[in-house]
Amino acid sequence: MPEDAIPRHTQVFAAAGTAFLRVATTAGGMGILLFRILARFFPPRIDGGEIWKNLYKMGVKSLPIVAITALFTGAIMVVQAATIVKRYSAEGLLGWGAGFGTLREIAPLLTALMISGRVGANNTAELGTMVVTEQLDALRVLAIDPIGFLIVPRFVSIVATLFMMTLFADALALFGAAHTGKALLNVDPVTFYNGFTAGLLDFGDVANGLTKSVVFGVVIGLASCHFGLATTGGAPGVGRAVNAQVVASAAGIFVLDYVTSFILG
Amino acid sequence: MATTSPGQASHPADVDPVPEAHAPPGPVAALGGSAIDLFLGGKELLSVFIRTLYYSVRGKREKGAFTTQMYEIGNKSVFFLSITMGFIGMILVYQSGLQAKRVVPDYTMLGATYLELLVRDFAASIGALMLATRVGAGIAAEIGSMVVTEQVDALRMCAADPIDFLIVPRFKASVIMTTVLIVWAGTVAYLTGAATAYVAFDVAPQTFFNMALIDVGDVSVGLAKCLAYGAAIPVVSGYCGLSTFGGSEGVGWATTRAVVNTSLTIIILNFFISTAGFLIFPG
Secondary structure, eight states: HHHHHOOOGGHHHHHHHHHHHHHHHHHHHHHHHHHHHHHTTTTBOOOOHHHHHHHHHHHOOOGGHHHHHHHHHHHHHHHHHHHHHHHTTGGHHHHHHHHHIIIIIHHHHHHHHIIIIIHHHHHHHHHHHHTTTHHHHHHHTTTHIIIIIIIIHHHHHHHHHHHHHHHHHHHHHHHHHHHHHHHHHHHHHHHHHHHTTTTOOHHHHHHHHHHHHHHHHHHHHHHHHHOOOOOHHHHHHHHHHHHHHHHHHHHHHHHHHHHHHHHHO | OOOGGGGGGGGGGOSSSOOOTOOOHHHHOOOOOOHHHHHHHHHHHHHHHHHHHHHHHHSSOOOOOHHHHHHTGGGHHHHHHHHHHHHHHHHHHHHHHHHHHHHOOOOOTTTHHHHHIIIIHHHHHOOOHIIIIEEEEHHHHHHHHHHHHHHHHHHHHHHOOOOIIIIHHHHHHHHHHHHHHHHHHHHHHHHHHHHHHHHHHHOOOHOOOTTTTTTTTHHHHHHHHHHHHHHHHHHHHHHHTOOSSHHHHHHHHHHHHHHHHHHHHHHHHHHHHHHHHHHOOOO
């Protein structure tokens, strides 16, 4: 509809309505995609070789970046806690303080953001290129189901990758935190590690973070596949699709993080 | 792959023009290759940064480009940033409330401590990570498409340096708008945090709005982060966009690299600025 056809004072409503419709279209598209992915599990019609290929490409290849992020994140958590620890001279609680935030919140969140940037964006770019160069149509012509062949293996790999990377990031972040505590506050790593086992932290905190990582994995998997499949318009279209995926994943991660935090308590 | 690197010449049998044709690189070669790639990439990134700074002072000014970029980077990110920072504010207060409940069920300092952490770190760092995804991916996708469709070559033909013409307006706009957006993001996160504290832990807003712990150190560390992130986002993602090659797949790769590298840059900068801040203002 041309802009000047709408009276000026209703333009704001038109804009709000358009934005709402766009969000609803995306959410609906992702919902339908989730349904179609789940339908391929009963009975399983999934390409096994593709799953292994994607797990290698997404999981193993992301290790360095997750390791760097986790080490620095743990260090930053201690640097931030350092001011408070010094104020109350509560060195014994440093391990607990940094561990609580890292395991429950920061490690799953930052790992998800990095995986969304590396794996999710990559996935969208790949699928978008396939759509733009009509490779998906070629698959259909060959009577190969694109969802079972391309989407489900990627979705499964992303969820599995994020879960495993979060485990890995938890350990590395705490390792980085322990050694920053030694360097900055002269808290012995042993004291730091004792802070975890002193009874204030339990398996529930780790499980909380890992549950979140699965939720984030589902969001990233759905968003990256949806925006990849919805790509239109050549090379600029692929760039736009990647951009839209990254934004949608980040927003989805934060909203669902809040919801899961409240539900898990 | 940097297979012609001097590090590989240690194996005399392999010194031929195309060593990768018959032997896959060993672990040492792979490590050396990626180290050299990292070094070359860093050198190029530094050169882009220095040229950006030079042209920001000496370059030609294109009318309207700066304002357009301020709108693109700033105004268009407000909605996204408000949503994400609003939710992160609720999450952070909820988690720290749970954490406080396990040791001392005393919430009087919750607001003050939260505000200090927000000013010192979370507003700038998480806000900048969000901007890195939205703005960084946008810059890389736009410049990458220009490279692939040879518009950047056309610029060079017209004797316009793509850094002066494309990156400098984004750089200036980003430094200003990142600071502005992060102040806004911090406000949103603080307000949603106050609402969460009231609903979940019964902390009165009068108790929550407590600025007792904010000092010069917190504000200067926070502002230093805003400026550093604002400068890093367009330079890193613009560099990723300019080094695009190979069609629509290349644009996707460039955008991916932009998001990852910008986020990593922010996390590493955060570590160094936070440590420096802690050493200068031990508080």
